[in-house]
Amino acid sequence: MAKYILAFVVIAFITAFSSKDVEKKSNSFSVNQFNGTISGTVTVPDQSTARRQFRGSSYRSRGNTSSSDSNSEKNTDAEGTRFSNTIVSAHPLSFSIPDDMSGEPVRIEQIDAVFLPNVTPVTVGTIVQFVNNDPFFHNVFSLTPGSKFNIGRRETGDVYSKQIDAPKWKVTGIGPITLFCDVHSQMKATILSLDTPYFTRLNEDGSYELKDLPEGEYEIRVYNPSFDIQSRTVSLQTNSTEQTDFNLSE
Amino acid sequence: MNSKKIFISTLFFLFSLSIISSAQVQINGSLDLELSGGGEESRFITNGISKKFSELNLAVTQLNAFLFAPVSDNIFFESRIQLDTWGSGKLNPPRISLASLTWDNPDNSYIVKVGRFISPFGFYTKRQLSTDRVFVQHPLAYSYFTNMSDIRGYWPEAGNNTNEEYEEGDVGLSTLYFAGYVTGIGTQLEIKKNRLFLDAAITNGTPITIRNRSSLPNVALTSRLFYRPSVFWEQGISMSFGNFMQGDPLNNSVRSQESFQKFYQLLLGADTKIAFTYFEIISEVIYSNWKTPAFISNQFNTSCVGNLCEYNLSNLSGNIDFKFEPPSLTGSYIAFRAEHLLFLNANDPESNSSFDWDQDVSRLSAVFGYKFAPNALLKASFSDQGDFDLSESAFRLQLSSFF
Numbered sequence: 001m002a003k004y005i006l007a008f009v010v011i012a013f014i015t016a017f018s019s020k021d022v023e024k025k026s027n028s029f030s031v032n033q034f035n036g037t038i039s040g041t042v043t044v045p046d047q048s049t050a051r052r053q054f055r056g057s058s059y060r061s062r063g064n065t066s067s068s069d070s071n072s073e074k075n076t077d078a079e080g081t082r083f084s085n086t087i088v089s090a091h092p093l094s095f096s097i098p099d100d101m102s103g104e105p106v107r108i109e110q111i112d113a114v115f116l117p118n119v120t121p122v123t124v125g126t127i128v129q130f131v132n133n134d135p136f137f138h139n140v141f142s143l144t145p146g147s148k149f150n151i152g153r154r155e156t157g158d159v160y161s162k163q164i165d166a167p168k169w170k171v172t173g174i175g176p177i178t179l180f181c182d183v184h185s186q187m188k189a190t191i192l193s194l195d196t197p198y199f200t201r202l203n204e205d206g207s208y209e210l211k212d213l214p215e216g217e218y219e220i221r222v223y224n225p226s227f228d229i230q231s232r233t234v235s236l237q238t239n240s241t242e243q244t245d246f247n248l249s250e
Numbered sequence: 251m252n253s254k255k256i257f258i259s260t261l262f263f264l265f266s267l268s269i270i271s272s273a274q275v276q277i278n279g280s281l282d283l284e285l286s287g288g289g290e291e292s293r294f295i296t297n298g299i300s301k302k303f304s305e306l307n308l309a310v311t312q313l314n315a316f317l318f319a320p321v322s323d324n325i326f327f328e329s330r331i332q333l334d335t336w337g338s339g340k341l342n343p344p345r346i347s348l349a350s351l352t353w354d355n356p357d358n359s360y361i362v363k364v365g366r367f368i369s370p371f372g373f374y375t376k377r378q379l380s381t382d383r384v385f386v387q388h389p390l391a392y393s394y395f396t397n398m399s400d401i402r403g404y405w406p407e408a409g410n411n412t413n414e415e416y417e418e419g420d421v422g423l424s425t426l427y428f429a430g431y432v433t434g435i436g437t438q439l440e441i442k443k444n445r446l447f448l449d450a451a452i453t454n455g456t457p458i459t460i461r462n463r464s465s466l467p468n469v470a471l472t473s474r475l476f477y478r479p480s481v482f483w484e485q486g487i488s489m490s491f492g493n494f495m496q497g498d499p500l501n502n503s504v505r506s507q508e509s510f511q512k513f514y515q516l517l518l519g520a521d522t523k524i525a526f527t528y529f530e531i532i533s534e535v536i537y538s539n540w541k542t543p544a545f546i547s548n549q550f551n552t553s554c555v556g557n558l559c560e561y562n563l564s565n566l567s568g569n570i571d572f573k574f575e576p577p578s579l580t581g582s583y584i585a586f587r588a589e590h591l592l593f594l595n596a597n598d599p600e601s602n603s604s605f606d607w608d609q610d611v612s613r614l615s616a617v618f619g620y621k622f623a624p625n626a627l628l629k630a631s632f633s634d635q636g637d638f639d640l641s642e643s644a645f646r647l648q649l650s651s652f653f
Contacts, residue, residue: 054326054354055361055438057318058368058378135444137481137525141580143623148580152527155481180624 036236038090039209042202042222043247044082085119086224086248087192088208089199093233094216101197102126108179108189110138115179115189119225121199122191131157139182147177147193176225190225222246275319282312282380284648289634291641294416295395295409296611297633298387299644300339302415311335311648312380324355336428337416346462347431360439366431370449370474371457371488373521373534375430380650384530384573384583385617386631387644390591391425391536391567397608398423400459401498402545403513404561404607425538425565425591426457426517432472433462447476456494456515458538466510468493472517482526488519488536495542504543504550508558515540530573539564554599563607564594581621587633589613611635625652 102125109116111133122128132138132154141150181187198218202208210220215238221231227248234242287306288299303309313333320326330348333341350365369375374392377383387393397408399422409421436451450473454464457472470492477485495501495510521534543558544551551559569589576582593608613635620628627650634643 054320054352055356057326057352058328058330058348058350135481136478143581143621150528150575150577150580152575152577153482153525153530154527178624185624 035239036213036215037209037211037241038213038218038220038234038236038244039207039241040244040246041205041207042083042086042088042245043249044086044202044206044224044227045249046082081118082224082226083202083204083206084117085226086202086222087119087121087199088202088210088246089121089192089194089196089221089223090210090213090218090234091196091221092198092214092216093219095214097196103197105129107131108191109133110140110181110187113138113181113184113187115181115187117189119190119192119201119223121194121201121223123194123197128191130154133157137183138187140179141182142177142179144175144177150182153183176223192223220244222248224248275317278316278318278653280312280314280316280379280381280650280652281310282648282650284309284311284386284646286311286644286646286648288645289641289643291636292644293409293642294337294339295421297613297635297642297644298393300415303339307339309335309339310341313341314379321351325351325353327351347429359441359443360437362435362437364435366433366462367436367451369427369430369432369453369457369472370436370451371472371490371517372426372430372474372519372536373486373523373532375426375457378430379652380648381625381627381652384571384585384619385587385615386629386646386648387615387633388428389534389567389569389587390589390611390613391534391538391569392428392430393424394591394611395422395424396565396593398425398458398540398542398563399545400455400461400494400496401500402550403495403542404540404544404546404563406544406546406607407548410609423458423460425536425567427460429460430457431462432457432459433464445478449474449476453492455496456490456492456517458494458515459496461496464493465497466493466495468495468511470494470515474519482524484523484525486519486521488517488521490515490517494540501550504552504558510543513540513542513560528575528577531571532573533568533570535566535568537564537566551600559599561596561599561607563596565591565608566594567591583619585617585619587613587615589615612638614638623651626650 101123103123105127106120106122107129108120109131113134130140130151135156137153139153142148175193177191177193179189179191198210198213200208200210213236215236217233217235219231220234221229223229230246230248232244234244236242285306285308286299288297288304292299292301292304294300311334315331317329318326328350329346331344332347333344335341348366350363350367352361352363354361368378374388395409397404397406397410399405399408399420401420405422414421432451432453434451434453439448441448453470453472455468456470470490472490474486474488479485492514493511494515495513497505516539519534519536524531540563542561542563544561553559569587571585571587573583573585590612592610593606595604596607598605613633615631615633617629617631629648631646634640636642
């Protein structure tokens with residue numbers, strides 16, 4: 001009889017994890033059922049920063065310090081970009097998540113002197129790949145405490161891909177890691193290092209949906225590099241959907 | 251209304267216009283705080299340290315305000331108001347060092363600018379801000395004052411050979427104006443996308459010119475062709491030719507006899523930048539040739555058949571900079587520079603004999619830099635020059651910030 005119970009438990013475990021559909025992570029934590037949803041909208045104010053990068057500006061360092069410039073200018077042009085730079089994450093409060101939950105490698109490209117994507121959410125431990133797709137040098141460095149690094153000048157990926165591997169390293173710590181290019185001071189981007197596998201990027205209409213969440217209590221955080229982080233606690237029951245809206249101007 | 255008032259009024263007009271049209275005006279600033287000291291033979295015109303401040307001296311050495319104002323989708327106005335310690339070692343009154351209007355249409359492969367802007371010539375003119383510069387000092391071609399004056403021409407008694415300091419008046423000029431600004435109309439042309447660029451300007455003087463206004467109808471053509479053969483190699487060649495002499499009460503009498511427009515400066519330059527991963531090597535060679543009058547023993551030399559003697563003088567300067575960023579200490583770098591300024595022998599038009607018109611100088615510099623924030627850079631620099639006996643050494647600890 002014990003053999004049958006053991007077999008049942010093993011099959012149940014395998015079935016549970018093979019059906020998991022939350023945010024592309026494959027983590028093995030013993031939590032409740034995966035069928036809750038948290039959704040809503042996030043109001044992201046128009047920052048009126050859609051300015052063109054003039055080529056003839058005299059100073060390399062000019063204009064990359066104010067908060068309104070926190071995104072690369074090209075990235076703030078499109079109406080949808082202010083939404084796509086906004087990340088909503090659900091941080092479990094009532095159950096724990098294993099330390100190792102690194103996901104698939106994530107690629108950040110440098111194209112036309114812009115980091116793409118401009119905001120990249122990853123789980124702790126994920127490998128990030130930086131690829132220079134411009135025909136001139138780029139560098140990537142971070143002075144974020146605890147996550148300082150400098151990959152040096154890197155050549156054009158397409159042209160010199162045989163000569164150099166894409167740079168890789170482990171992202172550590174939790175929170176925004178600000179990236180710069182030492183060659184082009186207007187270039188700026190963020191890696192959002194998260195301690196949860198449950199996160200999503202805002203849709204173009206400002207809506208979001210975190211599906212297949214285990215039952216439990218969560219802190220929902222909204223991150224946009226131009227605004228303060230907003231958070232709210234939400235309790236999620238099995239098979240339920242919770243609606244939570246945010247307004248970043250508040 | 252004098253021209254200064256007109257100029258300032260124009261600035262305010264453009265500023266107001268830009269606020270109304272786009273409300274995207276950016277105002278930034280930068281500040282340099284420096285602890286410096288030098289050897290017993292320190293002089294501002296040689297090693298950049300004023301003799302009276304050769305003991306350890308803590309000072310704000312530069313304060314800048316920058317205005318960037320789009321006037322329309324394709325036109326922007328840009329200016330820099332600058333306070334610095336050039337010459338006197340004390341903070342000078344503010345001056346407008348840059349004020350230009352630029353037409354930059356993204357559909358075109360060129361831009362056009364008018365006003366006072368950064369000279370196309372050379373590599374280091376593009377690194378105006380201390381936060382952009384690896385070293386604290388400019389290379390010798392930009393910072394070492396020669397026996398060449400724009401009101402006297404060749405002047406063997408210039409500052410290098412006297413006890414005069416920069417603040418005491420004319421002490422000669424550096425081969426290229428240290429701040430690198432020119433006044434005129436210029437264009438930047440992208441000949442081959444991301445590969446080949448031409449930067450050219452017609453200005454009111456060659457790049458030796460300090461003044462934003464020329465007192466004579468001077469004209470000069472300055473250009474730089476920039477080529478990127480590969481991602482790790484950038485090559486520039488520069489040239490400039492035109493007038494550089496200025497009118498002054500000192501030369502009024504001789505100018506009434508002979509036009510100063512026949513005197514010129516010819517500049518040729520080549521700069522190379524090779525950079526890869528954590529290394530950067532920059533070298534620049536500049537040749538300068540002047541056709542100039544001479545001011546010897548407190549008078550213009552007019553002993554050439556009763557006319558101004560015309561001297562043909564040249565110098566050649568070169569520097570090589572090596573920079574390494576230790577990957578294990580993010581934000582830091584070490585850099586070394588070796589440079590030499592060679593004054594080529596000249597021919598005396600009177601005696602037809604050869605003579606040295608200025609003293610050659612060599613300089614070695616080392617710097618450790620640490621960027622502890624994206625726009626905050628700390629540099630510790632040491633240099634020695636001349637006889638390398640520390641008498642003309644210079645030490646600087648400079649904190650540069652851009653905000």
